Ligand SMILES: Nc1ncnc2c1ncn2[C@@H]1O[C@H](COP(=O)(O)OP(=O)(O)OP(=O)(O)O)[C@@H](O)[C@H]1O
């Protein structure tokens with residue numbers, strides 16, 4: 321058996337008030353899996369994703385990704401972990417509006433020390449592959465939601481992350497653009513990219529996930545393998 325890429329062991333996340341957002345969640349994800357995390361609002365989906373991304377720490381339990389104990393990283397190491405191992409995609413794209421599309425996509429590589437020339441070549445290649453190459457020198461404000469999300473995915477892939485994390489990437493998109501972004505994720509998965517995708521939409525999840533994890537009140541209520549529908 322391959323070593324898991326992600327291993328959560330009895331992870332609990334409590335806040336000062338209210339019930340725990342996650343309760344003793346254990347989860348193991350192999351390299352190459354595409355996992356959809358589903359569940360009602362407040363069930364702990366974003367909390368789970370943030371813990372894997374090192375954006376948050378568990379109250380108890382351990383989070384290991386790619387051999388790294390993410391729950392133990394200090395601030396600088398955590399930022400380095402995100403920039404080298406993780407690609408993040410959010411509902412509202414989080415692109416910088418006063419940088420061009422190409423500059424947005426180049427940013428993670430430049431922050432990791434890649435020269436501007438090399439970063440530009442990589443960004444151009446990725447934007448082309450993701451079908452938004454012609455917008456490279458435009459500003460994000462001119463693009464449609466679906467195009468912006470493609471740009472955000474390009475940015476997330478820039479440093480060739482072991483893991484792509486997406487929290488409701490279609491949440492702000494119309495149906496057709498949402499399907500388009502899901503198709504893109506499913507193509508990336510077919511190319512071997514490990515993906516964790518948080519979504520409300522089971523139909524879209526079925527398009528690209530090979531496994532669904534259902535959260536309910538901070539616990540895993542179901543965990544099932546599935547055949548992707550294409
Ligand atoms: N900073 C915080 N302080 C206190 N409680 C929080 C905090 N962040 C999240 N919670 C609580 O933790 C629970 C899980 O939140 P989480 O954001 O993980 O849910 P979610 O499944 O992503 O929901 P949604 O589908 O609405 O995005 C919720 O009850 C939420 O109110």
Ligand SMILES: [Mg+2]
Nearest residue numbers: 365366367487
């Ligand atoms: Mg959420």
